[in-house]
Amino acid sequence: MSHYQKPPELYDGLRLHQNENTGGCSPRVIAALAQLRPDQIGFYPPYTAATAAVATYLGVSTDTITLLNGLDEGIMAVAVAYLRAEIGGPQLEAVVPEPAFEIFRFDTAVAGGKLVQVMPHEDFSFPLDEVLAAITPNTRVVFVTNPNNPTGADMPLEAIRTIAHRVPPGAIVFVDEAYAEFAGVSFIPQLDAFPNVVVGRTFSKAFGLAGLRIGCIVGAPQTMDAVRRGVPVYSVNVAAAVAVIAALEDLDHLNDYLRQVNESKALLYAACDRLGLAYVASHSNFVLVRAGDRTDALVKGAFAKGIYFRDRSTEPGCAGSLRIATGIVEHTHRAIAVMEEVLCAAR
Numbered sequence: 139m140s141h142y143q144k145p146p147e148l149y150d151g152l153r154l155h156q157n158e159n160t161g162g163c164s165p166r167v168i169a170a171l172a173q174l175r176p177d178q179i180g181f182y183p184p185y186t187a188a189t190a191a192v193a194t195y196l197g198v199s200t201d202t203i204t205l206l207n208g209l210d211e212g213i214m215a216v217a218v219a220y221l222r223a224e225i226g227g228p229q230l231e232a233v234v235p236e237p238a239f240e241i242f243r244f245d246t247a248v249a250g251g252k253l254v255q256v257m258p259h260e261d262f263s264f265p266l267d268e269v270l271a272a273i274t275p276n277t278r279v280v281f282v283t284n285p286n287n288p289t290g291a292d293m294p295l296e297a298i299r300t301i302a303h304r305v306p307p308g309a310i311v312f313v314d315e316a317y318a319e320f321a322g323v324s325f326i327p328q329l330d331a332f333p334n335v336v337v338g339r340t341f342s343k344a345f346g347l348a349g350l351r352i353g354c355i356v357g358a359p360q361t362m363d364a365v366r367r368g369v370p371v372y373s374v375n376v377a378a379a380v381a382v383i384a385a386l387e388d389l390d391h392l393n394d395y396l397r398q399v400n401e402s403k404a405l406l407y408a409a410c411d412r413l414g415l416a417y418v419a420s421h422s423n424f425v426l427v428r429a430g431d432r433t434d435a436l437v438k439g440a441f442a443k444g445i446y447f448r449d450r451s452t453e454p455g456c457a458g459s460l461r462i463a464t465g466i467v468e469h470t471h472r473a474i475a476v477m478e479e480v481l482c483a484a485r
């Protein structure tokens with residue numbers, strides 16, 4: 139397996155390739171950061187206030203939450219906690235319905251686990267029967283993402299319940315909800331009844347805090363114990379802990395972004411229809427455009443103009459597909475203009 143290739147660090151153009159909030163964070167976050175005192179930076183960070191703010195936002199009690207240096211850290215902690223084999227024991231398995239966030243694959247490999255990929259349906263509807271068939275006595279994690287990345291497709295919460303009932307004792311279902319704000323749907327209210335489900339959230343996307351690195355995992359305290367052991371103490375820095383409180387105090391900023399995401403998706407769908415490009419209807423802040431043999435021209439042509447799309451053609455089921463973040467409306471207009479330019483020039 140190849141090592142994870144981070145996308146290039148592109149700061150001068152329009153970054154529509156990593157599903158970030160291209161409008162950035164709330165101004166209240168900047169104000170809170172500016173007020174940090176030297177002693178706050180001199181001390182290891184306290185997490186009580188940030189954990190309480192996140193717990194209130196998610197509607198859960200604080201003992202079910204672990205703050206993280208980005209959700210990426212939670213995925214690694216889950217892999218380390220659940221996929222490391224006992225000496226002399228069988229290799230432990232992670233079931234991953236594809237196409238999926240590539241970090242599931244990489245972290246499974248890092249922890250020495252066996253990756254069990256489930257191939258997608260053509261319409262990207264959730265392959266529940268195939269996931270259930272992939273579960274074995276050695277399964278320890280089933281990674282699902284709702285809504286999914288890179289497709290933007292959603293999955294029924296009923297499927298999560300079914301998988302949770304079917305995994306062997308000692309296994310968990312990890313529900314990655316990095317994009318839950320855009321779908322307005324979460325498994326969190328059902329967690330009390332499902333102690334073998336862990337939900338991951340991030341403030342990187344809807345709240346525009348990707349550069350500060352803050353996310354969390356939520357689950358039954360006894361299940362979280364094992365995961366917590368894989369999270370370094372003080373991995374969340376004081377700036378991120380302060381920022382998340384300020385971000386959660388400005389839900390108007392969030393709601394404005396959510397409104398723009400919906401408008402942007404409608405604009406991009408209409409542009410795709412005009413240009414004869416297929417796409418997957420998205421429940422997230424990005425759209426997978428199925429441009430077929432025009433994918434490369436679109437990605438390279440936009441890149442030449444400083445607008446970055448993500449070619450996802452090598453992901454399972456995604457041949458001839460590129461992913462475009464659909465957030466700030468003005469940025470979507472620029473994306474559409476460059477798509478029209480590239481495709482008209484190619485005629």
Ligand SMILES: Cc1ncc(COP(=O)(O)O)c(C=O)c1O
Nearest residue numbers: 208209210239287316340342353
């Ligand atoms: C599905 C999914 N999970 C997790 C992450 C990582 O989130 P974070 O920035 O909090 O590490 C991403 C980021 O792209 C993602 O797409």
